[in-house]
Amino acid sequence: MPLAVETLPARIAATPALARWGRDLHAEVLLEVGDQAWMLSLRDGQVARVQAGPFVMPSFTLALRIDPEGLARFLAPDPAPGWQDLLALRRHGALRVEGDTKPFFQHLMWFKGALALLREGAAPKPAAPKPAPFGNVTAEPITGRYYRMDIEGRPHRVYVEEAGEGVPLLLLHTAGSDGRQWRELLNDTDVTRRFRCIAFDMPWHGKSSPPAGWEGETYRLTTAGYTGLVVRMAEALGLDRPVVMGCSIGGRIVLDLAAEHPDRFRGVIGLQGSAFTGRYYDLSVLHHPHIHGGEVSAAIVSGLVAPTAPEAGKWETLWHYMQGGPGVFRGDLHFYSEEGDLRSKLARIDTRRCPVVLMNGEYDYSASPEAARATVAAIPGAEAIIMPGLGHFPMSEDYAALRPHLLPVLERLGAR
Numbered sequence: 001m002p003l004a005v006e007t008l009p010a011r012i013a014a015t016p017a018l019a020r021w022g023r024d025l026h027a028e029v030l031l032e033v034g035d036q037a038w039m040l041s042l043r044d045g046q047v048a049r050v051q052a053g054p055f056v057m058p059s060f061t062l063a064l065r066i067d068p069e070g071l072a073r074f075l076a077p078d079p080a081p082g083w084q085d086l087l088a089l090r091r092h093g094a095l096r097v098e099g100d101t102k103p104f105f106q107h108l109m110w111f112k113g114a115l116a117l118l119r120e121g122a123a124p125k126p127a128a129p130k131p132a133p134f135g136n137v138t139a140e141p142i143t144g145r146y147y148r149m150d151i152e153g154r155p156h157r158v159y160v161e162e163a164g165e166g167v168p169l170l171l172l173h174t175a176g177s178d179g180r181q182w183r184e185l186l187n188d189t190d191v192t193r194r195f196r197c198i199a200f201d202m203p204w205h206g207k208s209s210p211p212a213g214w215e216g217e218t219y220r221l222t223t224a225g226y227t228g229l230v231v232r233m234a235e236a237l238g239l240d241r242p243v244v245m246g247c248s249i250g251g252r253i254v255l256d257l258a259a260e261h262p263d264r265f266r267g268v269i270g271l272q273g274s275a276f277t278g279r280y281y282d283l284s285v286l287h288h289p290h291i292h293g294g295e296v297s298a299a300i301v302s303g304l305v306a307p308t309a310p311e312a313g314k315w316e317t318l319w320h321y322m323q324g325g326p327g328v329f330r331g332d333l334h335f336y337s338e339e340g341d342l343r344s345k346l347a348r349i350d351t352r353r354c355p356v357v358l359m360n361g362e363y364d365y366s367a368s369p370e371a372a373r374a375t376v377a378a379i380p381g382a383e384a385i386i387m388p389g390l391g392h393f394p395m396s397e398d399y400a401a402l403r404p405h406l407l408p409v410l411e412r413l414g415a416r
Contacts, residue, residue: 003071005031005038005249009047011117019045021110027061027103029193034068045110062099064111066127070094074336075119078307081362081369085303086112088365091280102155105285106292108299127371140188149236151203151211151229157335158233159207160200164192167266167414168242170234171199172250174272174393176297176329177320178206184399190407194414195243200233219331223340226253227260234264243413247271247395249336251367255356255375257346262354267413269406272392273358274371275378276341283337286330294322297329304392306363317396343378351381355416356411357403361390385409400404 012018029040037053039060040248053250070092073083082088086108089095097104104111144161151158161179171182179199186197201208204219230253234242243266246254251273258268285291296382298318305314321329349356356379360372369386376382386396387405394402 001100001168003033003036005040005118006050006052008040008050008117010116012045012047012114015113015117018110018113021045021113021295024106025103025107025110027100028059030055030058030060030063030099032065033071045107060099062097062101062104063095064104065098067094069404074115077120079119082365084307084363085339086115087281087300087303101282101285102288102290105282105288105299106290108296109302112299112303140183140187141192143184146207147236149232151232152225154211156203156211157209158200158203160198160237161186161195162198163187164195164197165224166194166236167198168234168239169195169197169410170230170239170242170244172230172244172246172253173198173199173202173205174248174250175332176205176301176324177317178202178208180206180320181317181393181396182385183396185395188403191410195410198237198239198242202229204325204331210325219327221249221332221335221340223253223256223335223342227256227342228255231261231264231379241266243267243269243410245269245271246273248367248392249332249340249343251358252336252340252342255342255349255379256345258349258351258354258356259342262350265354266416267355267357269409270356270358270372271394271402271414272360272364272367273375274360275343275346275375277337277366277371279337283301283330283333287327293326294324295330297321297324301392304364304366306361306389306391308363308389309391309397313397313399317393320396346375346378349379349382351379355413356382357385357389357413359385359394359405359409361387361392361394363389363391366392 025042025045027042031038032127039051040047041049070089089256142161142163147158149156162267173179173181177203182199204210244254251270254270255267285296298321301321302318358376359374360369362369372384376384385405389399
């Protein structure tokens with residue numbers, strides 16, 4: 001496929017937003033697409049020189065070797081769901097990163113943005129909403145408090161936000177983030193007039209500190225620990241058969257709750273849920289002394305946000321990731337990508353006792369629509385809802401688009 005790589009220096013220079021992500025990026029990058037090759041000399045996030053191949057024994061810092069068909073899908077004006085991100089190519093086996101991969105992950109947001117500039121005719125982003133006039137102050141109907149409790153025999157201080165009254169709805173955030181992801185749902189009166197909505201920050205996340213002695217530990221989330229945490233929170237808050245809705249890791253653990261504790265819960269909803277995912281990049285870069293943990297975490301998940309999402313929703317979602325504690329996202333992915341394989345438990349789930357609904361965005365290439373369908377196929381009576389125009393973080397990236405899919409599901413489960 002013809003690529004206008006020689007235009008990259010001017011395109012990058014004309015994209016000021018890349019300057020933040022490319023600061024201190026100095027590297028010789030070999031870009032190889034099929035039998036075409038270019039050497040990019042990068043200086044402080046700018047392309048100082050482009051040299052076209054072929055090359056004999058080239059010297060480079062790192063090499064990006066991309067399958068031409070995969071790159072064509074990525075560079076389509078409106079990429080098909082699952083092909084919209086550079087790491088999606090890695091997920092599909094269409095990208096190999098070789099050499100010194102450290103600069104790639106140090107500046108992952110830059111590499112994603114720079115290569116996307118080769119895309120022609122991309123749809124413009126929706127305009128950001130105008131700010132409210134100065135002096136327009138309102139209070140959101142959300143209350144927050146800390147609860148002191150023992151979890152797995154150790155004292156913890158857990159931060160909880162809630163709004164509304166009625167059927168308890170326990171909300172679980174994604175890996176590496178916190179309960180702020182549920183802000184718009186907690187402000188939705190059509191939900192809160194029927195449900196007592198409760199979002200808590202898992203220990204080590206958000207406003208919930210690690211337990212005393214954390215400085216000598218490595219945080220790792222496990223299936224048993226996560227399920228125990230959710231059951232403990234429901235007990236501590238006195239919740240009578242709550243509906244549990246989680247996203248990503250939360251969308252995974254609801255399957256274990258349904259299998260192990262079906263009579264404790266009125267039903268479960270897995271946003272971006274599937275029984276297993278596996279690894280498609282080196283997780284060690286998330287807790288590396290030479291890589292900014294917050295920025296690389298946000299860069300990795302940035303392509304899981306749907307390209308149709310409002311910019312404000314996308315960047316608020318990513319900001320939460322930039323604030324995560326050192327090694328926490330990595331520790332959560334121990335469950336999501338390694339230990340937490342729930343496929344063997346699916347046949348045990350009795351949806352007559354605990355209904356299961358998975359709701360997955362079409363642009364999520366991690367917990368993909370295909371993975372959701374395969375999961376519900378193994379659970380008699382379970383339901384999969386595939387949501388157009390949404391990615392991995394529907395409640396925070398674009399709640400308005402999630403809402404029409406979610407309200408009928410809540411209505412059904414709340415009526416049980």
